[in-house]
Amino acid sequence: METLDGTEWDLLIVGTGLPQSLLALALSRSGKKILHIDQNDYYGGPEAAFSLQEVEEWGKGLADDPSSAPFSSISITKPEQVDPDEGPSLSFSRAYSLALCPQLIYARSTLLQHLVSSKVYRQLEFLAVGSFWVYSLGADETAGSPEALTPVGGRLLRVPNGREDVFQDQVLDFKAKRALMKFLRFIADYEEQPEVWEDHRNKPFPSFLTEQFKIPASLHAPLLALTLSPAVPAQTTTDHALPRIARHLRSIGFFGAGFGSVIPKWGGMSEITQVACRASAVGGGVYVLGKGLSTTLDGSINLDHQEGETPIYKVRLKDGELITTGQIVGDPSHPRLEDPAYCRSITVVSSTLDPLFPPIAEDAPSPACAVVIFPSGTLKLDTADGEAKVPPVYISVHNSDAGECPAGQSVLYASIALKGTAGFQYLKKSVEALLLSLDVTPSPTTLLSVQYEQQSRPSMQLLASETDEPTNNSSSSSMDLAFDDSVLDQVKGLWQEIMGEDAGKFLVFEDREANMTEDDE
Amino acid sequence: MADSGASQPKPSSSVKLVLLGEAAVGKSSLVMRFVNNDFQENKEPTIGAAFLTQKCNLPTRTIKFEIWDTAGQERFASLAPMYYRNAQAALVVYDITKPSSLTKAQHWVAELQRQASPGIVIALVGNKYDLASPSGGDNAEDADAAPAAEGENPEEEDSADARRVPTKTAKAYADEESLLFFETSAKTGMNVAEVFTAIANAIPETSLKGPRGVGGQTNLNRQEDARVNLTGGRAEGPKEGCAC
Missing domain, CATH: 1.10.405.10 (Guanine Nucleotide Dissociation Inhibitor, domain 1)
Structure with a gap:
């Protein structure tokens, strides 16, 4: 068997987040010797998905070592049940797959095209995103609209589909x-x-x-x-x-009538990272979890550069193992001050929240996700004023079809481009307002609530390239509500840089299994 | 993308199966025997990890196994969690000539029971049965009888035999944990097809998904109903109905 330190790797990929995993997929037929590591003992990095037990371990791990992750201020609350034998309660740990990155993917996203052309879509399932709802306080403009759900406090108005x-x-x-x-x-x-x-x-x-x-x-x-702009209207440019x-x-209509975006089943973008890594492993990539790069105090990697015909780098893992590799790709390890931080929350509730999921259209798949937007100014905290300056809150509601919670429950993923206590308060308010605005019996109970801050990070780059210049300067956009195709552009750029002239076509592969195609085509 | 009609009247379902076990117990050889009916002596450790598919015809339905083989990377134990995620079946393999490999297999079973999908079908497989039989090669000395596959003959303390894991020990463990249990030989092919058939039969109907990417067939449950067919996108954009 190969050993980590006795092998001369062509490429070391650090982290199993979405960009790194897509890069590994892109290189899975390149013949390059790839070592793909992650300091966590799970796949997906900021795009991971967790069972109940794993989410607890995640929170605990970050509390013990807050330095290295883009996440902070995590708290997990399970409201006390009055009588544990009565009423709704959480199911067992593995019945959940809570996504840190529950992004929706627009039908025309190049990501979907590449998942198809690389054939890994066969291992994925996608579900339709149904209605978009806007929370409205006004009793004025559209009172009595059949599209409005029952008014208690504010109301949810369905965004017209065209x-x-x-x-x-x-x-x-x-x-x-x-x-x-x-x-x-x-x-x-x-x-x-x-x-x-x-x-x-x-x-x-x-x-x-x-x-x-x-x-x-x-x-x-x-x-x-x-x-889906995270900013206040005044800062959302044309x-x-x-x-x-x-x-x-x-x-809208690309994959079927009445819907325009999809979500991966079983835990958001986590599923795509794992499918990409699996494809890379099938192609010969070696996977090692629980091993990170050793870094110096200022956060840069310990790099021992040997000049030769082709440059060879030697880097140490945290456990001391020495890795010899031609190239290294990863996240720059330290956050930049200018990168924004968001508050996010995950709420599991004891209801299917059916009113949010009206059928999309005849012959359309049943929706597994609804998006609820709380525009700037529609949420009021008792303490704060100047609400118009408060960014909008976005809630992505996934029903149990999404495979993230058991039947009869739903998961609400909320985010706001604001950090600190106020951010969490607005998220809490928005979830309450959402549940209040729905006429469902019995009324939904919150079974679990996870809240955390996430800081955007500079995106993946070649850490040790011949030029030693960062290939790009943009931030990773896992905080966007929808997948941003620029992530794939960055992956493609790096892939080109690594492959040079032998690049060929980006993420276009034949099926590995001849008998797969004859059945399915 | 629907299966083209009359030749396949039986419903067909994909089942994700992950192969687990210590290095060199014969995981890849079992799969090669099952998929290609082939065996290579002294096979090199698998480089990378394999993905293979093979159909299994049952009287009422066809199961298509998607087999994920972690071979070659056992030492790092990092592929398995990604492989058994959402897997419906696991084949945990040990080598009947190597007791430590059963211990490792038990470790995998425990991990699957703790972490994998609830309801995953687990088969425990003792491979290299050919080494236990007197005619199986290395054992020059006589062993009085070749034990039957299902552990009919528990007294296999025969020192001439390369077997070091008695059938009854493994069988008792498998029964206790409600695992399917077989002893196999990838070399002779003994019991290999049987393992996969038994797994196919043990997968509950309810956890079966239809063939991927098929829409508009009868008998759609809600899950089927919700799936979006990614290859069904329109090349030209929808001309959104202009109602003006």
Whole structure:
């Protein structure tokens, strides 16, 4: 058997997060000798998924050694049951697969195309994301709308699924409808009409909607919601918003009527990282969990560089083993101050929350995920003022079809681009408001609540390249609610750099098993 | 992408199966025997990890095994957790001539019971049965009878025999843990197909998924109903219905 220190590796990949795992997949037929390590004893890094027991261990591990992870301030609460024999309760540990990165993937994402072209999609299952809901306090504009769920406090309004929905809406007045239609026609090919938005490129998106399309302020919220922008409206620029709204609308119908995005079953992006690593292992990659790179005090790696025809690096693992490798890919180990931090929470509730999951369309798959957006200003803390400056809260609600909780329960993944106590308070408020706004019997009980802060990290790069210059400077975007294709672009860039001229086609592979194709095609 | 019609009237389901066990107990050889009906003497340790598929025809349905072999990386014990995630079946292999390999197998069984999907079907397999039989090669001396496969003959303390794990010991353990149990020989092919058939039969109907990526068939349960077929995307974008 190969030994770690007695082998000359072509490439050492550090960390099994999504970008690293996709890189390993991309290199899985390259013939390169790859060692893929992770300091954690689980796969997925910031994209991992955990059982109840694992989430406890994760929290404990971070409390013991807070230095190395992008996560902090973790707390796990299980509300006391009045009578443990009565009423809803948590199931056994493995009935859960709670995702640290429950991203949705738009139908036209290059990620899906590459999962298909690399054939690993056969090991994955994808489920439809159904309705998008916007939380609204106003009793004014759309009162009595059939699309509104029962009003207690605020209400949830379903975001129309395109022009047809808007057209059939009974509530919007004619003028608003016309303005909205005009905007939706524009967004269909906004790239061709720079004259309409060029001047607004770096200006707030809401003012663009008002000035160019006369869209009433009451309709800004659903449009902003579709941007999935973590920022407050005033900081959501037009050039940020337009491609994201277009992405949403253009994806609808791609895989079936009425929905535009999907989630992987069994724990979010974790499942994709594992499938990618498995494919890499099948191709000869060696996997070792629980081993990290040894770093110096300032966080840089101990690198012993030997010049030769091709550079050879020697690095030490934390347990002292010496690794000889041609190249190293990983996350730069220290966080940068300018990288933003988010508060996130995972809440398991004792209800299927059916009203959030109306059927998408005839012949469409039943939805496993709903998205609820709490626009800036709709949540009020008793203590704080200036709510308009509070970023929106996004909640991705997964029902048990997603394979993350047992039947009869749901998992709510909430996030806000705000850190500290206030962030957690807003998340808590939003979950309460969401549950209150739904008319379900018996009323949902919170069975488990996990909250934590996550800091964005610089993304994966060649740690020791000939130029010694970071290949890119962008942040990892696992905090985005939707998968960002730029992650795949970074993977492709690194893959090209590693493969040089022999690169071939990125993530295009034949099935390994001849008999797979004859059955399935 | 539906299976093309009449030639396959039986329902077909994919089953993810992970192979676990100490290095050199013959995991890959078992799979090679099952998939290709082939055996290589003195096979090199598997480099990397293998992924193979093989169908198993049952009277009422066809099971397609997707077999994940951790071979070659046992020392690091890092592939297994990723392999047995969502696996419906596990084949835990030991070498009947090596007691330590049974201990390792028991360790894997415990880990599977602790960590893998609830309801996973586990088969404990003692391989290299050929080394225990008198005609099996290395044993020059006579052993009085070749023990039957299912442990009918528990007195195998025969010192001439290379067997070091009595059938009854392993069988008792397997019974206690509710595991399927077989002794096999990848070399002769003994019991190899039987192991996979037994696993296929033991998988509960309810945990079976349909063939991947098939939509619009009869008998769809809710899970089937929810699956999105990624290869069904439209090349051209949907011309979103303009209702104006």
